[in-house]
Amino acid sequence: MNKLDHLPSKNILSLFMTCGFPTLSQSKKVFHELLSHQPDIIEFGLPFSDPMADGPVIQESSKIALKSKITTKQSLNLIAQLKKGSDKTAFVIMCYLNTVQKYGIQKFIKEIKNIVDGLIIVDLPFEEEKPIKNILDKNNIHLIKLISPMTDQKRSKRLLKEAKGFVYYISATGITGSNKLDYQEINKNVLALKKQTKIPVLVGFGIKSKKDVMAISKNTKADGVIIGSALIQKYFDLKMNFTSYIISLRKFIKEVKI
Amino acid sequence: MKNYSQPNTLGRFGEYGGMYVSETLMPLLLDLDQSYQKIQKDKKFHKELEDLFKNYVGRPSALHHAKNLSAYLNGPKVYFKRDELNHTGAHKINNCLGQILLAKKMGKTRIIAETGAGQHGVATATVCALFGLPCYIYMGSKDIERQKPNVFRMKLLGAKIIPVESGSKSLKDAMNEALRDWIKNVRDTFYIIGSTAGPHPYPKMVRDFQSVIGKEAREQILKIEKKLPDYLIACVGGGSNAMGLFYPFLNDKKVQIIGVEAAGKGPKTNQTAATMTSGTPGILHGSYSYVLQDNDGQIKEAHSISAGLDYPGVGPEHSHLKDIKRAKYYGVTDKEALNAFQLCSKLEGIIPALEPSHALAYLIKAFKNKAKGKTIILNLCGRGDKDLFTAAKAIGFDADE
Ligand SMILES: Cc1ncc(COP(=O)(O)O)c(C=O)c1O
Numbered sequence: 330m331n332k333l334d335h336l337p338s339k340n341i342l343s344l345f346m347t348c349g350f351p352t353l354s355q356s357k358k359v360f361h362e363l364l365s366h367q368p369d370i371i372e373f374g375l376p377f378s379d380p381m382a383d384g385p386v387i388q389e390s391s392k393i394a395l396k397s398k399i400t401t402k403q404s405l406n407l408i409a410q411l412k413k414g415s416d417k418t419a420f421v422i423m424c425y426l427n428t429v430q431k432y433g434i435q436k437f438i439k440e441i442k443n444i445v446d447g448l449i450i451v452d453l454p455f456e457e458e459k460p461i462k463n464i465l466d467k468n469n470i471h472l473i474k475l476i477s478p479m480t481d482q483k484r485s486k487r488l489l490k491e492a493k494g495f496v497y498y499i500s501a502t503g504i505t506g507s508n509k510l511d512y513q514e515i516n517k518n519v520l521a522l523k524k525q526t527k528i529p530v531l532v533g534f535g536i537k538s539k540k541d542v543m544a545i546s547k548n549t550k551a552d553g554v555i556i557g558s559a560l561i562q563k564y565f566d567l568k569m570n571f572t573s574y575i576i577s578l579r580k581f582i583k584e585v586k587i
Numbered sequence: 588m589k590n591y592s593q594p595n596t597l598g599r600f601g602e603y604g605g606m607y608v609s610e611t612l613m614p615l616l617l618d619l620d621q622s623y624q625k626i627q628k629d630k631k632f633h634k635e636l637e638d639l640f641k642n643y644v645g646r647p648s649a650l651h652h653a654k655n656l657s658a659y660l661n662g663p664k665v666y667f668k669r670d671e672l673n674h675t676g677a678h679k680i681n682n683c684l685g686q687i688l689l690a691k692k693m694g695k696t697r698i699i700a701e702t703g704a705g706q707h708g709v710a711t712a713t714v715c716a717l718f719g720l721p722c723y724i725y726m727g728s729k730d731i732e733r734q735k736p737n738v739f740r741m742k743l744l745g746a747k748i749i750p751v752e753s754g755s756k757s758l759k760d761a762m763n764e765a766l767r768d769w770i771k772n773v774r775d776t777f778y779i780i781g782s783t784a785g786p787h788p789y790p791k792m793v794r795d796f797q798s799v800i801g802k803e804a805r806e807q808i809l810k811i812e813k814k815l816p817d818y819l820i821a822c823v824g825g826g827s828n829a830m831g832l833f834y835p836f837l838n839d840k841k842v843q844i845i846g847v848e849a850a851g852k853g854p855k856t857n858q859t860a861a862t863m864t865s866g867t868p869g870i871l872h873g874s875y876s877y878v879l880q881d882n883d884g885q886i887k888e889a890h891s892i893s894a895g896l897d898y899p900g901v902g903p904e905h906s907h908l909k910d911i912k913r914a915k916y917y918g919v920t921d922k923e924a925l926n927a928f929q930l931c932s933k934l935e936g937i938i939p940a941l942e943p944s945h946a947l948a949y950l951i952k953a954f955k956n957k958a959k960g961k962t963i964i965l966n967l968c969g970r971g972d973k974d975l976f977t978a979a980k981a982i983g984f985d986a987d988e
Binding site: 377378379381382384388392395400401425426427428430431432451452453454455456457474475476477478479480481484488499 | 615
């Protein structure tokens with residue numbers, strides 16, 4: 330069974346966090362905290378040296394994780410360990426193609442099979458996805474589609490034809506952590522996408538607060554939200570005090586879980 | 588190899604190349620590809636570009652028989668393709684003029700670029716001044732430090748320089764930031780990439796604009812020597828001056844092609860930029876090509892005394908030419924390049940940039956007392972003005988400003 334096929338019908342919450350951030354052992358605690366709130370989806374970011382689609386906050390988290398020398402293997406082991414006892418939350422890995430390619434596509438997919446429900450490869454566009462998608466399909470892992478405001482309807486129709494899991498709608502043209510949200514524009518685009526697919530449409534990029542989450546829920550027909558940079562930013566706001574960080578994550582997630 | 592016709596419509600040179608970018612950029616790249624295909628058939632565009640090449644850049648660039656260096660080598664007859672005489676001092680301007688005309692055609696109103704040595708930054712700032720477009724240049728803070736004359740040039744030309752503090756603070760990181768800027772400002776911005784790197788259609792487009800170098804050189808050598816050269820030599824950073832020289836000769840099977848990379852402190856050390864001699868295939872900045880990476884696919888920081896070669900990736904077409912063995916690639920150390928830099932200055936009265944000094948170093952190393960009676964064209968793609976302080980420091984000369 331793929332948990333992404335059984336997402337709730339509204340207010341879906343997906344939380345993004347970088348694996349190995351700030352350190353491998355602390356990262357485990359962070360994910361335990363996230364999982365304890367039973368979000369619908371967790372996105373595990375695999376740190377990459379050159380995350381070209383990410384803003385400064387996620388970049389910094391990758392850099393810090395890599396400083397403590399985390400490997401892809403360790404990230405995958407961490408995800409596998411966390412899987413035990415988290416049967417409410419769908420697991421998604423978000424990464425860059427070189428990480429998967431270097432690990433070995435077959436080997437990577439074999440190791441995440443039965444653990445991970447979806448894979449987002451940020452720099453793998455529709456035009457290049459075929460070889461990987463074929464293997465993922467055989468293993469019941471959904472390759473999640475990103476759609477941006479630059480994607481016109483003709484293109485999104487092609488992209489969504491075989492899409493499974495959910496649609497990751499990038500709410501602003503920009504990198505992760507950008508801050509302008511135009512609800513009218515988002516809603517217009519979400520509605521158009523919903524005409525093209527039955528799977529849920531989640532809005533990501535730039536969602537920072539309970540207010541944003543409520544506004545998306547109220548002003549748009551999106552099925553839920555993805556929060557990433559805002560979760561990581563707190564660590565820096567709290568001057569990297571890990572104990573306070575966990576407490577503030579707890580408070581924040583309670584707020585955004587509507 | 589007859590009728591070389593790479594890349595295919597998806598931007599593949601053999602298995603290399605492609606378009607590995609996020610969905611925000613993808614529609615834009617497809618649009619750029621379409622516009623580029625259209626403009627290639629546009630006579631007016633070609634006329635405009637030819638006119639700029641002739642009257643603004645000063646093309647064709649000369650083919651100089653380097654007699655003293657040839658005598659020193661006691662080997663082949665060496666010709667320099669003198670793209671260092673171009674306006675702005677390097678080959679980079681060829682590509683920038685092509686791309687800015689395209690940007691204009693596409694109705695873009697803001698130009699961004701990355702730069703390492705600052706040569707591409709200067710060339711971009713120059714064409715932006717000429718065409719009256721605002722210009723933003725991403726440059727690693729380490730490169731800002733070691734290429735000060737070019738930083739000042741860009742400022743004079745009206746460009747805004749955005750220092751990049753991430754990673755190794757050099758070319759790779761500048762390109763990351765430029766790509767992020769582009770993702771943020773997709774609608775009005777044109778990204779002028781300075782080398783045959785990045786996602787399709789850049790490697791093809793930049794090669795095409797630079798191939799004026801090889802076209803001219805082929806005509807010139809046929810006129811002078813009545814035959815094709817035996818060897819071509821060029822330095823390879825991202826690979827644009829090299830592709831520019833090589834491309835028009837690819838179907839001439841007898842012409843041997845040599846690309847020279849920067850091996851920094853040595854190809855077996857961790858301080859190298861010799862991507863094809865020390866790297867493995869991977870994905871960086873939107874294309875599949877050789878890269879310097881660790882076992883986990885993390886991109887390594889490159890090192891070279893030459894800011895223009897200090898890049899852990901390389902254009903996909905070079906990876907293809909290496910694999911099909913149409914071209915051979917070798918590494919040259921900082922030290923060897925510095926020696927060649929001095930030798931060329933003394934022997935020929937031409938102060939080369941540190942980048943082509945790598946090509947010169949390989950020439951000196953591999954052809955001393957060898958290949959008598961053969962001819963070689965070496966792409967002297969840039970002049971050394973920008974490198975005077977770096978070189979003085981490395982050589983131990985006190986050139987304090
Ligand atoms: C003079 C010169 N040569 C070579 C290069 C390297 O680029 P490419 O390999 O694209 O020619 C540069 C880059 O800045 C340069 O300034």
